[in-house]
Amino acid sequence: MDGARERITTNIRKGVLEYCVLALLSRRDMYxxxxxxxxxxxxxxxxxxxLYPLLARMRQAGTVQTRWVAPEQGHARRYYAITDQGRAHLRVFATVWREIQPHVDELMGEEG
Amino acid sequence: MDGARERITTNIRKGVLEYCVLALLSRRDMYxxxxxxxxxxxxxxxxxxxLYPLLARMRQAGTVQTRWVAPEQGHARRYYAITDQGRAHLRVFATVWREIQPHVDELMGEEG
DNA sequence: CCACATGTCTTGCATAGCAAGGTATCTTGC
DNA sequence: GCAAGATACCTTGCTATGCAAGACATGTGG
Incomplete structure (x- = not known):
């Protein structure tokens, strides 16, 4: 067995990871x-x-912003929050996803 | 407006295009x-x-095989057919897709 | 004070879509 | 015949991004 499964998973993630992060941050801030x-x-x-390189890119692009939080116990953490621009990008992704996903679903529906 | 929509679409395609091709070829041979x-x-x-670079890679990887067909009228065409190995890869993709797609759907479901 | 967990971040690599451009062959209209 | 356009194949060079591996710093517990 080659690393076919890993390659497949990696490539799917390339398309969706950034927007899963935005969707999560639209619920609440996270570190x-x-x-x-x-x-x-x-x-x-x-x-x-x-993830960290992605978050750095997003910060530079302005879709997230950050702040340091020092809890009473434990490590200082950098919290990420979605911006208005991030919300706009997320809406665009959701639209594109809803256009493409059904076609893929239909093609895969015949499998297994 | 920047090219955000194009970038998003391109990156989703990176993960799924190859396996949409395999799924299509599992229905019938196409050129x-x-x-x-x-x-x-x-x-x-x-x-x-x-598409053409992708098809060349797939041929080299052994997930598709090809034959030239010269119709009575019109151009000679190279037809692509899925192989057993291609069918195996398609099954793996379908499995991974069914694991990841619901999570993305759920995250995007709250959007607009 | 040493080991381990928790946190953040960097380096270098491999991959794959795509715009743009190239070539050859077949058909159609004059 | 011959020019123009449609049909069919393919290549070059660019760019973006997940990730393995590793670095570093700080807090916690024995």
Whole structure:
């Protein structure tokens, strides 16, 4: 067996990871590892190695903004919040997703 | 407005195009432009510039095989057919898709 | 004070869509 | 015949992005 399954999963994630992050942040602010864990459990990302560079890009693009929070116990954390621009991008993604996903679903529906 | 929508669409396609092709070929053999038209109409690809290199890779990977067909009228066409290996990859994709797609759907369901 | 967990981030690589451009062959109209 | 356009195939070069691996810093517990 080659790494076919990993390659497949990786490529699907390329299209959706950024907008899953935006959707999560539209519910509530979260910090890096918290996002990483939530996403990893659901198979939406593999490690922080993809998430932190993505978050940095998003911050630069202006779809998220951040603040440091120092809890009374434990490590200082950088919390991420979605911006208005981020919400706009998320709406565009949701539209595109609803256009493409049914076609893929239909094609895969005949499988298995 | 930047090219946000195009970037989003392009990245979703990166994950699914190859397996939409396999799913189509599991129905019947098709030739290059025929595949390109079918996929373009449904927003699954933008031009032959992505399809032909993909088909070449797939041929090399052994998930499809090809034969030339010269019709009585018109151009000679290279027809693509799915192989057993292609069918196996398609099944793996369908499984992964069914794992990931519901999570994305749920996250996007709250959008607009 | 040493080991481990928790947090953030970087480096370098491999992959794949696509715009643009190229070539050849077949049909149609004059 | 011959020019123009449709049909069919393919290539080059660019860019974007997930990720393995690793680095670093700080807090916690024995």
């Amino acid at each position: 890096g590892l918290e996002l990483a864990d939530w996403l990893a459990v659901r198979g939406l990302t593999a490690s922080e190695g993809s | 290059g432009l025929e595949l390109a038209d079918w996929l373009a109409v449904r927003g699954l690809t933008a031009s032959e510039g992505s």
